[in-house]
Amino acid sequence: MTTHLRVVAPGPSSTIQDRGRVGYQRYGVSVAGAADPLLHAVANALVGNRPGEGAVEFTLAGDSVVVEGGPVRIAVAADAELTVDGEPVPSWTSLRLTDGQSLRIGALRSGMRGYWAVEGGFALQPVLGSIATHIRSRMGGLDGGALKPGDRLPLALDQAADRGERCLDPSLLPGRGGRLRVMLGPQQDYFTPAGIEAFLEEDYTVSHEADRMGCRLDGPVIEHARGFNITSDGIPLGAVQVPGTGRPIVLLADRQTTGGYPKIACVVGPDVAALAQMRPGERLRFTPVDAAEAGRIQARHREMVDGLPALLQSAGGFALYDSGRLLGFNLIGGVVTGWD
Structure with missing residues (x-):
């Protein structure tokens, strides 16, 4: 029997994503x-996949799935509460x-x-x-749409490898603040100096x-200085359009x-991911950089993704459940307060 994961209850807008359809x-x-290639790569690194392998992206809350076949190895890169058969387990850690x-x-406790x-x-x-799933065109993923109850996700491996589990300390990942770095253009001449200053x-x-x-x-x-319509041209990732x-x-x-x-302007790649993790109401500010600095930012991001396997640690024994990790679990359930 081919091993599957059966979706019991999907999260809002959960979709299968990889690195996308580059070149088309x-x-x-x-x-x-x-939307966040770094966290996507972290989840893959934890289970031993290449960075661009297909994984599930969920929004605000995750999915409930059941193993059919297996065993399987799975890992969640997110600040969220996880349970296996109702018992708490850690995120940022592979699980068999x-x-x-x-x-x-x-x-999710934080992020989108x-x-x-x-x-x-x-x-x-x-x-x-x-x-990669693109819902508007019904392309990719499982039938071109978001996950739904009863979906069965076929796995490439019938059985996970028999090896130790790995974990990653998320504090080792680059911090993300409210400043998004941008390169001005390509149509900054369509805006007044006051508009660019704002x-x-x-x-x-x-x-x-x-x-x-x-x-x-x-x-x-x-x-705007010259109206808000141009001859349509290509839209790169992070492009900042300004309509009327x-x-x-x-x-x-x-x-x-x-x-x-x-x-x-155009937001540099790693900061586009930071924006994709911001919730409504969060504040941000744009900071200009030149092409050379944008290139260095992107190079550091590639180095971080390539270096993820070196950041992983063994998750065996009691090391997995140190005080920091235990405090991140909800170890008590069914308790209610005595006041409103």
Whole structure:
């Protein structure tokens, strides 16, 4: 029997993502892929996969799945409460589950998105070289949509390798603040000096109009100098479009391939992931960098992803349950307070 994970209760908008459909945007195909490539790579590293292997991205709360076959090895990269058959287990750690066991991923304590990966990845047919889900075009993943109850996710490995488990201390990952680094352009001449100054000197707030396609920001209006329509051109990851409202929109993983609003700037790649993890109401500010610095930022990000296996530690024995990890678990259930 081919090993599967059966979805009992999916989280909101849980989808299978890998690195996306690179090279097809010129043909009108959205890239898709993980909104936070670093956490996606962490989940894969914990189970021994390559960084770009397909994994599940969940939003605000995770999924409940049951093993059918196996055993399987699974890991969750997220600050969330996890249970196996109702017993608390750690995140940021690989877990070996046997036939019939269930994993439940609770609500995120911080951030917008988390990831879980399975050793060997999913046995799904790639579409244009990728299994990434793009819901608007019904492409990739499992039937082109979000996970739903009863879905059975086929795994590439019938049995997980018999080896020790690995964990990662999330404090070793780069910190993320409220400053997003940007390169100005390519249409900054469509904005007045006052508009550019407002963009770079004032705070903005993540609005409720945010999804995997883009994030609209609330804050000072960015003043146009030459109208707000251009001949449609390509939309890179992190492009900051400014429509007629003057409210900036940062384009994310599921962005459209072309657009006709002028772009005042582009957020550097690692900071796009930071924005994708921000919740509505969180504040941010843009900081300009030049092309050389943007290149260095991206190079450091690649080094971090490539170096993830070296950051992993053995999760065997009592080392897995040190005081810091124990304090992160909800070890007591069924207790109620005596007041409202």
